[in-house]
Amino acid sequence: MPAATFAVEVAPPTDGSTRARAGRLTLTHGVVETPQFMPVGTNATVKALSPDDLRDAGASIILANTYHLYLRPGHERIERLGGLHRFMDWDRPILTDSGGFQVVSLGDLRVVDEDGVTFRSHLDGSIHRFTPEVAMAVQASLGSDVAVAFDQPVFPSSPRPLVAEATERTHRWADRSLAAHRRPDQALFGIVQGGLEPDLRAASTRFIAERPFDGICIGGLAGDETPVQRGAALDVAIPLLDGDPRPRYLMGLGSPADLLDAVHRGVDLFDSVLPARVARNGQLWVPADTDQGGRLNIRNQRFLDDPRPVQADCPCLLCRRFSRAYLAHLFRARELLGYRLATCHNLTFTLDFMVRIRAAIRSGTFPATMPELRLRAGPVSRGEVADKSA
């Protein structure tokens, strides 16, 4: 049995109204219905949550960060302890990223050469080196369901020569990642780069699509680009994957409004720390068709006396059991329970939003339902700029 099989169960309509599709990705540890969102468990834990909390929130797959786990506690240690699933007691699928983004964004010092990247640990200043072969070996030790090829991401706004150079290097590293990939129970996704340059994005999409990857990551977005720029880049890449039987994964996107737009353009998978991070800062996501315009800042004074749940119809631990007043109190007292409850809620909201998207696609009403979904998604606020670091 292959490490990943993907079935597009509802193809986009032929009228061109949307490229949204519904699929089923079968991995070693279970099935992932797409479009799907992956909560991020940077340090082998989704911050503030237990595995049961994640299951209750509806998570079917999570992402773990190769860079962080390589540095601490160490991939070889995790392998000796039985692999990442056992280590963190999560028995559903895990995707590990390649580490490429964190090496470039978190390393204090980084020197990229043709062979790989030398960087200094953000934890203790020690010097390390990642190559495609190292990234594959680390992910093999972790034992994730899906590994990702080692790439060289650059900011979307980077000058064209830099984008071109990084994209070409990413292609050479993609082939080396493929050659270094060993585990038959682990799928391997390749990464498309190309920044915001249509010709580079198109060439990169073709290059990666020609290789025997199990899925196609769309990298170098969810950074400092505008939503319009992101949409344009997707509209270059996705049509080139038309008829391609593999899942498409846009790395680093997490705002519901952004997810909706990207699904419409044909993306199947997402990950982001955003819902959890803003939750820990006291921003609760609620349907924008109710009060608060989709964002509720629980640190606001007025919630101290509000006996209502954060979201009346939400099945999460916070909304079933506690009031806005209690959560507001926990945040003011910096009580740890507050961070857990808020994170439970935002992940439940985000994963429920994906359920609604999938239901609309499966019932053939996605284009008609988009205005309603967009209303529910709420605004893309300034405080929600995507950031893939932990």
Added chain:
Amino acid sequence: MPAATFAVEVAPPTDGSTRARAGRLTLTHGVVETPQFMPVGTNATVKALSPDDLRDAGASIILANTYHLYLRPGHERIERLGGLHRFMDWDRPILTDSGGFQVVSLGDLRVVDEDGVTFRSHLDGSIHRFTPEVAMAVQASLGSDVAVAFDQPVFPSSPRPLVAEATERTHRWADRSLAAHRRPDQALFGIVQGGLEPDLRAASTRFIAERPFDGICIGGLAGDETPVQRGAALDVAIPLLDGDPRPRYLMGLGSPADLLDAVHRGVDLFDSVLPARVARNGQLWVPADTDQGGRLNIRNQRFLDDPRPVQADCPCLLCRRFSRAYLAHLFRARELLGYRLATCHNLTFTLDFMVRIRAAIRSGTFPATMPELRLRAGPVSRGEVADKSA
């Protein structure tokens, strides 16, 4: 129905081998088997835990701090929101302390006069005043099952004139607390003071025992006294309560070895932040008859590779699902889940220890079982000096 009924179901043996007894305290929100330990939920949350976590750990009653809740979020606010049980979603009994200890130990400034105490909030520097009447009104607003009379605690090592003055004032405040107590669904416990002076301790015990309180708190201990001094003070007070049909509650004690000794001397109820606080610092309590001598410092390097559970036969979330290695990793990465798991464990250990004590008393084998229980309790280490503040 009275707000509290207490039945001594197993009286101490007549041979004088122990004063340990087993009882059943029935309160408005449920039954508490004694001897019993109360986890402390200072800010209307036992730090890092949810109410379900507390139930899973075996908690049948918790303590909440009147001083903290008065300052934040405010007792009147909690009352408007339906009372403390509803606010924090805990449907089992709650005991609130009087605030006396925190007013004296946490207030930046405090002036004690015959009428009450003026103090400055440790949160924002604002000036407040507690009197017996205020303490009763605040606890009535919170709606705890058990309120405690307002007292003036002093350190056990205080000079005799100071102890004498504070003890006499505590007596006058006890009568004022009784007079100010209103809620028929709320029990009221009085507090014995008297420091380490046998005659003052005895006089205070007699004074409080003569009043119609529902239970007797033994205050002014679990501070800077030695275990021998504490034992001597208990051996003055408890015999004077022989035949008294009310529960005896030693405030602020939390180390298993201390709990065992105090049960032996006839105490029924305890509270302490200790098990939870040391857990958040990475100290895990395990039976001292296994490895580690009863204390396991999860920050120790060697646990990073230890695949075993913290305690093999423990039913807590941590021990059922995760390894020492994972917990050690969570602590090094300062991940919030680590604090929750460690707290779940130490409270499970402590409450299970009380189950074992009760079982030994009920089977009539408590004196014979004490060596085994003492071994399980482990040492009273330097890092575990009792501290009743939050």
